[in-house]
Amino acid sequence: xxxxxxxxxxxxxxxxxxxxxxxxxxxxxxxxxxxxxxxxxxxxxxxxxxxxxxxxxxxxxxxxxxxxxxxxxxxxxxxxxxxxxxxxxxxxxxxxxxxxxxxxxxxxxxxxxxxxxxxxxxxxxxxxxxxxxxxxxxxxxxxxxxxxxxxxxxxxxxxxxxxxxxxxxxxxxxxxxxxxxxxxxxxxxxxxxxxxxxxxxxxxxxxxxxxxxxxxxxxxxxxxxxxxxxxxxxxxxxxxxxxxxxxxxxxxxxxxxxxxxxxxxxxxxxxxxxxxxxxxxxxxxxxxxxxxxxxxxxxxxxxxxxxxxxxxxxxxxxxxxxxxxxxxxxxxxxxxxxxxxxxxxxxxxxxxxxxxxxxxxxxxxxxxxxxxxxxxxxxxxxxxxxxxxxxxxxxxxxxxxxxxxxxxxxxxxxxxxxxxxxxxxxxxxxxxxxxxxxxxxxxxxxxxxxxxxxxxxxxxxxxxxxxxxxxxxxxxxxxxxxxxxxxxxxxxxxxxxxxxxxxxxxxxxxxxxxxxxxxxxxxxxxxxxxxxxx
Amino acid sequence: xxxxxxxxxxxxxxxxxxxxxxxxxxxxxxxxxxxxxxxxxxxxxxxxxxxxxxxxxxxxxxxxxxxxxxxxxxxxxxxxxxxxxxxxxxxx
Numbered sequence: 248x249x250x251x252x253x254x255x256x257x258x259x260x261x262x263x264x265x266x267x268x269x270x271x272x273x274x275x276x277x278x279x280x281x282x283x284x285x286x287x288x289x290x291x292x293x294x295x296x297x298x299x300x301x302x303x304x305x306x307x308x309x310x311x312x313x314x315x316x317x318x319x320x321x322x323x324x325x326x327x328x329x330x331x332x333x334x335x336x337x338x339x340x341x342x343x344x345x346x347x348x349x350x351x352x353x354x355x356x357x358x359x360x361x362x363x364x365x366x367x368x369x370x371x372x373x374x375x376x377x378x379x380x381x382x383x384x385x386x387x388x389x390x391x392x393x394x395x396x397x398x399x400x401x402x403x404x405x406x407x408x409x410x411x412x413x414x415x416x417x418x419x420x421x422x423x424x425x426x427x428x429x430x431x432x433x434x435x436x437x438x439x440x441x442x443x444x445x446x447x448x449x450x451x452x453x454x455x456x457x458x459x460x461x462x463x464x465x466x467x468x469x470x471x472x473x474x475x476x477x478x479x480x481x482x483x484x485x486x487x488x489x490x491x492x493x494x495x496x497x498x499x500x501x502x503x504x505x506x507x508x509x510x511x512x513x514x515x516x517x518x519x520x521x522x523x524x525x526x527x528x529x530x531x532x533x534x535x536x537x538x539x540x541x542x543x544x545x546x547x548x549x550x551x552x553x554x555x556x557x558x559x560x561x562x563x564x565x566x567x568x569x570x571x572x573x574x575x576x577x578x579x580x581x582x583x584x585x586x587x588x589x590x591x592x593x594x595x596x597x598x599x600x601x602x603x604x605x606x607x608x609x610x611x612x613x614x615x616x617x618x619x620x621x622x623x624x625x626x627x628x629x630x631x632x633x634x635x636x637x638x639x640x641x642x643x644x645x646x647x648x649x650x651x652x653x654x655x656x657x658x659x660x661x662x663x664x665x666x667x668x669x670x671x672x673x674x675x676x677x678x679x680x681x682x683x684x685x686x687x688x689x690x691x692x693x694x695x696x697x698x699x700x701x702x703x704x705x706x707x708x709x710x711x712x713x714x715x716x717x718x719x720x721x722x723x724x725x726x727x728x729x730x731x732x733x734x735x736x737x738x739x740x741x742x743x744x745x746x747x748x749x750x751x752x753x754x755x756x757x758x759x760x761x762x763x764x765x766x767x768x769x770x771x772x773x774x775x776x777x778x779x780x781x
Numbered sequence: 782x783x784x785x786x787x788x789x790x791x792x793x794x795x796x797x798x799x800x801x802x803x804x805x806x807x808x809x810x811x812x813x814x815x816x817x818x819x820x821x822x823x824x825x826x827x828x829x830x831x832x833x834x835x836x837x838x839x840x841x842x843x844x845x846x847x848x849x850x851x852x853x854x855x856x857x858x859x860x861x862x863x864x865x866x867x868x869x870x871x872x873x
Contacts, residue, residue, distance in 0.1 A: 262842075404838060415847075465833075474823045474826065574825060578828075763871065
């Protein structure tokens with residue numbers, strides 16, 4: 248074992264390159280869909296244009312009571328239900344429940360969205376909305392969520408290692424941050440990659456580590472297996488993590504109607520402030536042993552630790568106040584909240600979106616750099632070796648292709664008929680079919696042409712999406728702006744901003760295609776001398 | 782002969798990759814169980830171990846690639862494991 252491959256920086260550079268590349272395409276998709284997920288509720292609103300915009304804040308207590316009453320009619324045999332009240336980002340109430348009949352389809356679980364003004368169930372088009380990107384971001388699709396989450400975890404660990412190795416590799420991390428060499432081939436890609444990485448470094452590190460923390464019980468179950476042997480011990484841990492950890496599951500056998508949900512929500516609001524309630528959960532509604540839990544919302548505190556009031560479900564008597572957890576549990580709660588970024592106002596959300604977008608670009612530029620760097624050294628640039636071709640084509644499909652696929656998902660949302668059988672699933676099938684087609688396209692076309700054409704396709708699809716929206720809904724952009732519906736106007740305008748970005752990228756890629764042959768020898772000399780200087 | 786040389790040539794690389802994977806997850810697991818020896822409530826100790834485990838995993842992998850020889854990498858991993866193992870043993 249005498250193979251000494253240079254100094255520590257070179258070994259770290261190797262580690263950075265290979266951990267970055269191996270799951271780089273998975274990471275890029277996780278980053279981009281995760282970035283979009285900071286506005287998942289707004290996107291869900293846009294994807295359900297039948298539901299009216301919520302123009303004023305509603306009384307949470309009244310809303311919760313309305314939906315609870317509706318659930319009582321809809322699922323009279325529920326063993327539990329959970330109501331998520333609308334916040335500044337959503338215009339509907341989301342609820343899920345489980346019926347007593349566990350033999351029922353989906354284990355008795357059901358879900359629906361409800362009108363906060365009337366309590367009745369909305370008959371919106373079948374769509375997963377922004378939640379598709381959110382779920383895809385950590386568990387993918389067409390595979391069991393368990394496998395998906397493991398894949399996401401391994402990718403995140405690769406990312407964490409790539410970040411640390413990248414920092415060690417980088418000698419002049421701060422001076423390089425202020426260096427930018429436009430139009431210099433590999434150097435420009437390197438400078439862009441460095442600037443994106445260094446500016447967002449604390450965020451990228453934070454988001455990667457906290458991402459692992461969100462699913463740490465899955466990735467690292469060994470301490471729990473060793474220390475917590477009985478059901479009671481496991482319960483002690485569960486209540487530190489989630490407000491669902493405390494709910495009873497055994498019926499007393501005596502029936503008793505639920506007490507006033509509105510009163511319980513008001514008690515919570517008196518404690519936390521108006522509009523600060525997140526969820527209302529009920530266990531064993533209709534039973535004398537019913538419990539109702541009112542939880543605090545995500546806004547206004549940087550923690551996802553359970554904070555809730557527990558009531559006797561039949562008479563609304565406050566049984567317990569859970570507002571603190573142990574130090575380690577609180578640390579986990581804060582890290583979790585930092586990942587989700589739901590604690591702040593809309594400006595915080597935009598900041599998360601923008602820096603996260605830079606993280607996406609960091610992964611993207613890193614992937615592209617792998618090929619740019621190696622193209623110079625190819626024996627024959629017309630016929631690159633197999634590995635190079637694989638990376639090059641996968642880059643095209645996973646970067647340019649993903650933009651096309653994600654936009655197609657939104658097109659499918661507007662174009663698929665409704666009602667339609669399995670409509671929500673078909674929107675997702677369209678996403679994957681288009682993504683697959685972009686890979687096929689990337690394999691069949693010359694690399695640069697594929698880049699330009701797929702980026703241009705994404706630009707065109709994005710640019711026309713607000714037009715499609717105007718044609719297929721009663722909420723065109725001019726109408727949204729006129730009535731101050733900034734959710735709809737925001738999505739439409741964001742489509743145009745992203746269309747412009749893709750257009751610029753397509754244009755620059757196309758232009759570089761023409762100058763490259765002449766510029767190549769000079770670039771090669773520059774890079775060769777730079778390599779020697781290291 | 783050439784074939785044999787090539788195999789021998791990549792052995793240190795394979796050794797390092799195995800050290801990174803086994804050492805990374807192995808030490809993280811050991812550390813998360815060793816955290817149970819902390820004088821705090823069991824649920825908090827479990828969570829502390831989980832929270833710290835990813836730093837241990839990343840640290841182990843960086844160590845494996847930071848050192849000059851694959852053998853040193855393994856030695857370091859075994860040394861840390863030797864420190865953590867008794868703690869984990871006592872805690873379980």
